[in-house]
Amino acid sequence: EAGVTQSPTHLIKTRGQQATLRCSPISGHTSVYWYQQALGLGLQFLLWYDEGEERNRGNFPPRFSGRQFPNYSSELNVNALELEDSALYLCASSLARGLTDLYTEAFFGQGTRLTVV
Amino acid sequence: DQQVKQNSPSLSVQEGRISILNCDYTNSMFDYFLWYKKYPAEGPTFLISISSIKDKNEDGRFTVFLNKSAKHLSLHIVPSQPGDSAVYFCAASADNDMRFGAGTRLTVKP
Numbered sequence: 001e002a003g004v005t006q007s008p009t010h011l012i013k014t015r016g017q018q019a020t021l022r023c024s025p026i027s028g029h030t031s032v033y034w035y036q037q038a039l040g041l042g043l044q045f046l047l048w049y050d051e052g053e054e055r056n057r058g059n060f061p062p063r064f065s066g067r068q069f070p071n072y073s074s075e076l077n078v079n080a081l082e083l084e085d086s087a088l089y090l091c092a093s094s095l096a097r098g099l100t101d102l103y104t105e106a107f108f109g110q111g112t113r114l115t116v117v
Numbered sequence: 118d119q120q121v122k123q124n125s126p127s128l129s130v131q132e133g134r135i136s137i138l139n140c141d142y143t144n145s146m147f148d149y150f151l152w153y154k155k156y157p158a159e160g161p162t163f164l165i166s167i168s169s170i171k172d173k174n175e176d177g178r179f180t181v182f183l184n185k186s187a188k189h190l191s192l193h194i195v196p197s198q199p200g201d202s203a204v205y206f207c208a209a210s211a212d213n214d215m216r217f218g219a220g221t222r223l224t225v226k227p
């Protein structure tokens with residue numbers, strides 16, 4: 001079974017440009033999370049999508065946005081790129097919690113390394 | 118908002134000894150806690166978890182302890198091995214919304 005896949009693996013953009021990052025969750029997973037890991041920092045929560053809707057967002061400016069498609073894949077868009085946006089962007093997917101109250105773990109992709117020059 | 122905190126950015130232990138990684142959280146709504154391990158150039162991988170109805174969960178060399186009253190959890194690795202050297206993230210979940218700590222870099226010296 002394929003894991004979480006992210007594309008591209010690496011992305012180099014110029015300051016002021018827009019970046020689009022993509023994530024395909026594990027088959028059957030409906031929740032997608034986006035995290036930013038800047039150099040030397042931990043995982044910073046960006047966005048959470050479930051069933052096509054944005055459920056929560058972290059403390060990031062509005063130029064960080066995204067969406068989730070009907071097939072549960074997701075896109076993260078970063079507009080007006082700044083140098084400090086250079087980071088590893090990780091996507092994770094998980095099953096939504098079911099009625100049996102079973103907890104599941106999120107599975108991560110390998111990330112997209114965004115470099116803003 | 119740092120709802121999940123790992124106050125030690127790094128930890129170094131000798132092979133064979135115990136590694137103890139700590140994590141504190143502030144949101145009492147969190148009801149599920151996880152530890153992830155991350156090697157360079159790879160995504161984090163799930164290690165072990167615990168629900169709020171338990172205070173201990175063990176899986177081989179890894180044990181997670183949860184102290185709800187203190188809003189504190191810890192990961193014990195016994196015995197530590199050089200291959201355990203990685204960054205460890207703790208995560209807390211409430212209704213499928215997960216938040217991570219900043220991570221602790223564990224180095225196990227041979």
